[in-house]
Amino acid sequence: MLKNKMVFVSLVFILAILLFAVFAPFIAPYDPARIDADSVLTGPAPDHIFGTDTLGRDVFSRIVYGSRISLSIGFIAVGIAVLIGMFFGSIAGYYGGRIDSAIMRFVDIMLCFPTFFLILAVIAFLDPSIITIMAVIGFTGWMGVARLIRAEILTLKERDFVAVSKIMGASDRWIILRHLIPNAIGPVLVNATLGVGGAILVESALSFLGIGVQPPTPSWGNILMDGKSTLGVAWWLTIFPGLFILFTVLAYNILGAALRDILEPRLN
Amino acid sequence: MLSYIFKRMIGLVPVFLGITLISFFVIHLAPGRPTDIQTSMNPKVSYEARLRLEKLYGLDKPLHIQYFSWLRRFAVFDFGRSYVDDRKVSEKIAERIPITLLINSVAFLLILLIGIPIGVFSALHRNSLFDKVATIFVFIGFSTPEFWLALLLMNLFGITLNWLPVSGIKSLDFEYFSAMGKMMDVARHIALPVFISAFAGLAGISRYMRSAMIGVMHQDFIRTARAKGLNGSEVIYKHAVKNASLPIITILGLSIPGLIGGSVIIESIFAIPGLGRLFYESVMARDYSTIMGVLSIGAMLTLLGNLMADIAYSYADPRIRMTGGE
Secondary structure (H helix, E strand, O other): OHHHHHHHHHHHHHHHHHHHHHOHHHHOOOOOOOOOHHHOOOOOEOOEOOOEOOOOOEHHHHHHHHHHHHHHHHHHHHHHHHHHHHHHHHHHHHHOHHHHHHHHHHHHHHHHOOHHHHHHHHHHHOOOOHHHHHHHHHHOOOHHHHHHHHHHHHHHOOOHHHHHHHHOOOOHHHHHHHHHHHHOHHHHHHHHHHHHHHHHHHHHHHHHHOOOOOOOOOOHHHHHHHHHHOOOOOHHHHHHHHHHHHHHHHHHHHHHHHHHHHHOHHHO | OHHHHHHHHHHHHHHHHHHHHHHHHHHHHOOOOOHHHHOOOOOOOOHHHHHHHHHHOOOOOOHHHHHHHHHHHHOOOOOOEOOOOOOEHHHHHHHHHHHHHHHHHHHHHHHHHHHHHHHHHHHHOOOOHHHHHHHHHHHHHHHOOHHHHHHHHHHHHHHHOOOOOOOOOOOOOHHHOOHHHHHHHHHHHHHHHHHHHHHHHHHHHHHHHHHHHHHHHOOHHHHHHHHOOOOHHHHHHHHHHHHHHHHHHHHHHHHHHHHHHHHHHHHHHOOOOOHHHHHHHHHHOOOHHHHHHHHHHHHHHHHHHHHHHHHHHHHHOHHHHHHOOO
């Protein structure tokens, strides 16, 4: 019962943040870039419910607009990771042999990599734009999906329906895209849902370090950067954006766990 | 046993080469050159001087030649000199590494010593209050941005309560402390960084340990052990925990890159002069030789961690030892 309630609350929260992102101009009470020299660092009050930052900008409006950044980076980065992972995973699982061991060796190498180091290096060399961040998180996060797809396909490809399809003259491409991947999608969906949370965490960490989303574009991470410089002075700059990150990631993690219970009941 | 370790080490060589290769090419394909800082941003430097500088660093040669010459020097830990202050990269790394290792190994120990008992206890008392609280803690642990947690704890312990220092690893008057006082001083400085490094890992390990234990407890040999009259704690500690920790060892090995990567964030926040902060600084300055040095040392630490996990695995599981792990 408690579990179902938590999943329900998570879904509602995810939906709310989605609405924030889509209808940001209607929900945010102020322009997120509007500087107001008369109300710098004011605490939460009726006209600024989450207070204002060092430039007098409305923190709530910035968080609302920041949800656009966090969500789009979360979804697109995971999308990239899933596509790459499916590509390598299905080829490795379907063809086996040398191709399989070469790809899996590559996966091992990537898993050994201190990924955050790589992300940091790439982003500092390229322009730290939103697109770079999406791409880099995607390109360093596909290994889990590749492993899952490969494992599923290894068992699926021995099944009768694949043999029948082959006899009927279907190409490898057709079999992989139409038969194997659709049947292997369950665990990937779970992995992707959990991945959205992970990507949001990485993005906020990068923005917090000053090499992610660049000001003045608001993101949950770079609002927290302001929070660090005003530590002990303006608690609202640290608490609110942090809570938004925490609850959003938490909601995706709970949803992912619930999906796992539904899609992979044999684990329980 | 020795031949097994040797075999594993040989197996790690291609992985290591792969890691250095990927990082080398990624970094060098990116636009911008290390000499930019000394040259194009400095109007006094002529084009010829710039070419001379590039030649000095070997930047005019094709990429694969640069890689091989770098690899040859790496064999003797010669990473060249930093483009920023012309000090030896190996020296810079050597002075930064101990504190990072200290923080990460203490965090790692904490993860083991706290995470595994939590997991075992949750598994043995499924759906108890403890298990439920632990589950909630796990979800929160997975979802908390560690830099945010760092900010909150800095605010609480450093500013509001004024119990712990919030930056660096030594107090200003460190030199005047007794040996004991020095240790206490460092311990107080790294308490928060260690706690934050361990926080997320703790959640992961306790969760994996829980599911591994649940899996093991259903197996036949546990029933056999019970049937032959062993008492409950003997069954649990001698049979179940030992078997359940096998997958945990692998996961611990895989968690090392995360710990090392996390030190960038933690060391930046707490102004700790470690490997992570050195990496951040050199990335900001496009200091190729230092970036490559830290990346490969980081990769080596990761591989070393994996090797240790392999050895621990073979120690815990005789099947691996006997057949050579294939």
